[in-house]
Amino acid sequence: MNKLGKSSRIVELDGNQLTREDIQMIVKGETVCALSEEAWQRVRKSRSLIEEHIAAGKVIYGVNTGFGKLSDVSVNARDVGLLQLNLLRADAVGVGEPLPENIVRAMMVLRANALAKGFSGIRPQTLQLLIDCINHGVHPVIPCKGSLGASGDLAPLAHMALLLVGEGSAVYQGERMSGAEALARAGLVAVRLEAKEGLALINGTQAMTGVGVIAITEAENLGYAADMAACLTIESLRGITDAFDAELLATRPHRELEQVASRIRTWLAGSRRTTAQGELRVQDAYSLRCIPQVHGASWQAVGYVADKLTIEMNATTDNPIVLPDGRVLSGGQFHGQPIALAMDHLKIAAAEWANISERRIERLVNPQLSGLSPFLAVNPGLECGLMVAQYAAAALVSENKVLAHPASVDSIPSSANQEDHVSMGTIAARQAREIVHNAARVIAIEMICASQAIYLQQAEDDLAPRTKLQLEWVRAIVPPLETDRAISAEIEQLALALLAERIE
Template sequence: MSTGIIALDGETLNRKQVQTIVNGQAKVEISEANWSKVCASRERIEKQINDGKIVYGVNTGFGKLSDIEIGKEDISKLQLNLLRADAVGVGEPLPTSVVRSMMVLRANALAKGFSGIRKETLQLLVSMINKGVHPVVPSKGSVGASGDLAPLAHVAVVLVGEGKAEYQGEVLPGGEALKRAELTPVSLEAKEGLALINGTQAMTGVGVLALNEAERVGLAADMSACLTMEALQGIISAFESELLAVRPHPEMEFVGSRIRRWLEGSKRITRQGEIRVQDPYSIRCIPQVHGASWQAFNYANDRLSVEINSATDNPIVLESGEIISGGHFHGQPIALAMDFLKVGAAELANISERRIERLVNPQLSGLSPFLALDPGLECGLMVLQYAAASLVSENKVLAHPASVDSIPTSANQEDHVSMGTIGSRQAREIVHNSARVIAIEMICASQAIYLEQAENQLAPATRDFLEKVRKICPPLETDRAISEEMEEIAQFLLKNDLLEK
């Protein structure tokens, strides 16, 4: 349910606000100051047309067809043809959350006043967000340059009453969805079709949601590591601030300080030499490995923060009155950021799986084999490690950088593309897989703590979190199917802000 209004000004929107709007907890509006910018930009387009100037995408064809001039009488038809021709996405539809994210980001970019769109067209997009008219957008078909043409075209065709849209849980023809929401389709004029689809909002829309989830998963990874340390009586000495300070990566120290804070008061952790001199890398090197993943997160966050508030279409209508063709639609900044996030998120799962192995392998843990109460008759959590290994291996395939590939389009006019939308979709899938691996680690650590009867020896912070895990997946008294519980914990980690940085 909506609880507020967020103004789209093209300057100040952040990923947390996007999530709030996506979740339906806020509506959007455009300020009077920004409407003035939008209208002024539109007037510049109309002046160029009235002055008989040739402007790409306004009175010319598109891509390789840009040398073909279009007569005044066909300018509106040109824009409608563009949407119809570009709505060629394939595959399963994107989730409604992603479609809402795309719509919000596109409206925010148009609100900057560099795109030449009319007020009534932008207002319809805003109203669709607020009333919950969600275009059906196939997930595949964008190469991430010339903008996310196919996915954004599937959004834009609904504004003219075509395509398909979901409204109140029902998929309808676009015009019918607008009608039920008491909205009226628009007839596009010069530049508007191009303004609606020439941008990076599909890759950025997916990227914003993936980044929000990656932040939660990163914190969950730090917490699951704490639970494993308590289960295995890990050595806290490797996390001391004086030690970490001699290699001054900030993210490494942030992880170390978090783990020290969360383990404060624990009677299960040890110091160097009390039980053993060293822990294995998957425990001893948590600050270094998790910290590096946080570096990837921070880089992606910096790039997305810029992109959220950028004008990414072409041509750009400058305040000087000039209309210049450039390359702001090219997704390379986001493509590289998403590829980096992919690797960072995958590594959280990679090292987590190694800690899972240490928990279930009796030769490494000293605990009951596979954490079973009656090993042999029972398999315990043996096959949870198989599931984690499968997810980690899948992540390794998905982590191959999408951005190193490029297939030219539009008869080689568009001869380098980013594949950034593929990278964003892969990043979100990796984040979801990593959440599942971390959920498995939490279940294994919970079972180990149960077998050790160590609940009363845990730190207050880890004990509180363990209670949340056990509400979903209680300790095993005998073998039982826990697939659904594993997935429920993973979704719990992805969707809730459970931990403070």
């Protein structure tokens, strides 16, 4: 059986030390994962406690009772396995387009890591099959919509779990097929669920967290790109650098504000395009002068989100939870509110990078503000130049403002009002990633406009060494406009490159 993984390193899942870097390596197929021996010991102990309770005839939610509002309905001991299978089938009601493969893989890794903590009562062979699916590249098809983000991400995780029993749909080696066929082609064998296992697989926040883990890495890359785009625009418009003075900024000691300004000072070092206060003008507009304050505030939010995701990646989000002393307690560890609020923070942070970027785009293309050729056209009038590129940026920014409305303030009761407050965290996570991608397109447009402004002024040789390298990188994807041409595909290509690579 061929496994993914080009590295000799194995990421050990122990439920406590998983990092975003580990997830990225597994998601990209650069390494495989396995449980640590200590984790297996905890899993086996947790399972034995569940079996002891069942043998003693104890009533345990979701083990020998119904779910949600049906928790008071007892289930016969002979049907506890069927109960778990029915749970997966009933909860697999996701709709919409399938989640991207990288998010699906992240979800699988996160769920395996949560189960590795040993509080869920799953059987070792069921958990091993989940790990085998990750390592062999067998990916369940998971629709992107349908989770309330409380009682766990039930619908998305049910679609994931159906694969393990040989049901649902999956993708293997680029081909979509039934779950049963995908397992067979990979040389894997489906499991038959026993008590508690279905609930252990689907009660958790791994869909919202999986989306969040991918989105936060893209957002961090976007933040560096926003800082670099601002530098190119400053040089294009001969901006004033006194606003980024370290002693000035130290009077308002937000760490992220100074970090942004430090990057700008470093990247603009050696530029012959920047100006001093009073040389051409006394002050720049806010979209240039306040870059550290605005970008820095977004970086503050990103830091908060990254911290909450790191905690959630190594958390137990199951219900009920099997404690080492033998107690099986029902609680609310599955509730997605901590991640819902974090994702809403990320939405606003990324939207603001785009908002201020669009204002810089306007300054570049508007001849009354830039003193440059209208819309950066070579032959204005005959050509429109980048006029409508600014329209596209404005449309994206406006769409982001709608998406940035916090999902976490909404709640719709479910399960006959038993589950009467939900987080909508998965909606917030999906919206956050959409905003990040929209913002990347806006930043790409700013870089294209700044590149064109530099081209029209023939100012390449006067740029700072670092920004000149960035300009060359941008132009390898989007050459200067010598006349009008369609650049839609180039904007998209540049935006994806900005999300995938970190500018240093």
